Amino acid sequence: MGTPVAIAATASLGAAPAVAAGRGGSVDPTAPRFSLAVLPDTQYLIDEGGSDPEPVRAALRHVTRSREDANIVFLAHLGDVTEHGTEAELRTADRAFDAIHGRLPYSVLGGNHDVSGNDDDRGDTPYLRTFGPRRFARMDTYGGASPSGYNTFHVLSGGGRRWLLLALDWRVSDASIRWAQGVLDQHPTLPAILTTHDLVWGEEDGGAQLSAHGQRLWDGLIRANDQIFLALGGHYWPTGRTTLTNDHGNAVHLHIANYQDRYYGGAGMIRLYSFDLVRGMIDVTTYSPWLLEKKERDRTPLEAEHMELTDPGERFSVEIDFDERFASFAPPVVPPSRPAADVLVRDTVAYWRFDTSGLPAAGTDGGLIAPGTVARDLSGNGNDLAVQRLHSSAPEVLTWSAEHHDTAPAHASLRFDGGKEPNRGAVLRSERDAPLNSMTFDRGYTIETFLKLPEPFEGDHAWMGIFSWEGRIGEAGKTGGYSEDDAPCSLNVTSERFLQFVVYPQNLDSDPTSWSHALPTGRWMHLAVVNDGRQTVLYVDGSRIARNAAERSRGITTLGKPFALGGTQSAGDFGQGFYGWLGDTRIVARALKPNQFLTAR
Structure with missing residues (x-):
């Protein structure tokens, strides 16, 4: 670097005005x-x-x-x-x-x-x-x-x-x-x-x-x-x-x-x-x-x-x-983590995060998460989740990670290494008496999580589950959907990496389903499922997707069985577990607007 010299009329280092206007029209210096x-x-x-x-x-x-x-x-x-x-x-x-x-x-x-x-x-x-x-x-x-x-x-x-x-x-x-x-x-x-x-x-x-x-x-x-x-x-x-x-x-x-x-x-x-x-x-x-x-x-x-x-x-x-x-001279400014109290909005049913405030067992990056480890429900409603490995899976199927979405409240996540042949994975399940198990959400709901798929995306992970309520929907007398062996509600990733949100609502015998576009790999995303008591809308990074179910959909036909993060049941059993990272996850018993999601500051 050279020796600094005098510079005439040096520009201010302060922030630029929100809008630079002139007779030639306005520009937006904040637009990407x-x-x-x-x-x-x-x-x-x-x-x-x-x-x-x-x-x-x-x-x-x-x-x-x-x-x-x-x-x-x-x-x-x-x-x-x-x-x-x-x-x-x-x-x-x-x-x-x-x-x-x-x-x-x-x-x-x-x-x-x-x-x-x-x-x-x-x-x-x-x-x-x-x-x-x-x-x-x-x-x-x-x-x-x-x-x-x-x-x-x-x-x-x-x-x-x-x-x-x-x-x-x-x-x-x-x-x-x-x-x-x-x-x-x-x-x-x-x-x-x-x-x-x-x-x-x-x-x-x-x-x-x-x-x-x-x-x-x-x-x-x-x-x-x-x-x-x-x-x-x-x-x-x-x-x-x-x-x-x-x-x-x-x-x-x-x-x-x-x-x-x-x-x-x-x-x-x-x-x-x-x-x-x-x-x-x-x-x-x-x-x-x-x-x-x-x-x-x-x-x-x-x-x-x-x-x-x-x-x-x-x-x-x-x-x-x-x-x-630009990282060597202007590294991106990552927003600081936020305490749970900042995101416990009205009607929050459950909120899980994986830093030490929500997962006391959180440790070093890549550290193993043992079966029975508890992720606390920070809403105070008693919907704690406990770790369970599937099908005698190896310890490496669930590890702690310091990776996180830039806008996530907590700067931590869980890395799931589920897959097929043989089926392996881990899930975090609510206790049998958790209030969340039986809630029907007649007035609407918002379910959010942060997700990242690995790059490269290796192996067969078609139809892996992100979250679900357990059980066979046939037990509730629902016969008009895909199968009586379906779970009551689940968010899954298809063979094309589309999101599939399937719900058996209170008012229908069928299963209104929403589909996203193909999800990218190697990048954190925020997902939100929003139901206002009439219709369900799926959002990816705050953007409404096109293929939302047209049917009127009220509530979720839960069976009193656990909620699971990291997998979806079929015929009452888990197959493969999730493959990728999951971060902060929140359930609210009403419809939220995008400016109220976990990404809002």
Whole structure:
């Protein structure tokens, strides 16, 4: 790391405003999907020798108008704004950007056609007078400039976090590299995007190689700073991209975007980088707003060909596990555990958790859980669960785990290793006289749990149970369902990893069943079954699934037999046990809304 240097007009490290608004529309900096617009070399369109700046103006109008719909938080120009860097050309560029000034934050950096000299220590130029620090000083995103004025940094808000963007001159001096290092040092927890004019040159197969200046930036700034995960440049064509590994063993994505060799000097082509923090993706699209604005009947074949670029080099996705990638400098903040009292809402029937408050036997990660171990019902209603191994299973079928869903009240879970051939597993069962065994839930119910399926998902675990009430439904005179050997109520995982919630309600002889989509593996989920006394709805991670049973469903036809966590009976016996992790589990005798689930804070 370099020696920190003075940084002009340093941005506040405080939280960003909830909504950044302007005449161009509002953006939501807390939404998990947001966009960065990139405008590369526009030099052939701003040329006093003969050109047409309208595509540039159209691109800037479009980004401003689309700001709210695409949640565009910033626009970055990659240099070579003009062809000759003259006063006249820069007046044209000035007017073009004036149209968005105050409506959309942006950065502009110098390219070789905008400025001259061996590095950014070149003194005053028409470019600096037009796109120097004074232009950006009133923007909320502006952080400061290097002493030369040719390099700036900006702090953006998107996806519920802040991001650093460095806009560096096409020939960065040693002093400005030290300045950039100082910016990174003063913002050590912000993921950083580096923009410059000359970074990589593209290959015909879509790959890219560091240019001489790009190598200088890589060796002198990028590779040692794990914060920099994405670097964008222009200058060369064709477009291309490469991924290099930095000194911390992490990927850095380096892209070139430049369309001046294309029809109409690039036609004001925009590249949109859409960040999706839920999917862990940056989706990239490339198009010309100027050409898209034209009516279809008025477009020439050449214009239609270039209005949107859809080859793999122009429309692609970059997969990034943002939490993992940024863990070395900005580890995800896991909410603290919450005491049981915080989640014992009105009408709570039972609440089990597997930290020491609910499972006194909780120990080290991977520690065995012995038969007879009790998980206390923290609701105080006496619905404790006791561990029972199935079919002479080995001790390893149930272990304690420190893994947990990020929003789970308790930071602990149980790891079940059930399976078929031979049937094995473990369940946690209520005592014979537990009140839960006989409750019928006529006014509705909410049953929640946290679940994670292993990755890889090995073996045959089709139709394994998550929870159930024991017994044969035929004992209650129910003959209209799947089988009289069914359990009264169960939540199961099918052979396709769909959830199946089967209930024999008080008011029907049949078994209304709800089905989810295929559950992912290797990821914690929150599941909730909600019945309001009329209909049952299944939720996964707070989202209502589509295939909920249409039949009117009131209550559960319990038989006075135990409730079990970790398995489902058939014909009164357990087969295989659950395979995966289960966390906090709560039963409430009424319908809860998603904002009342265990995930709510």
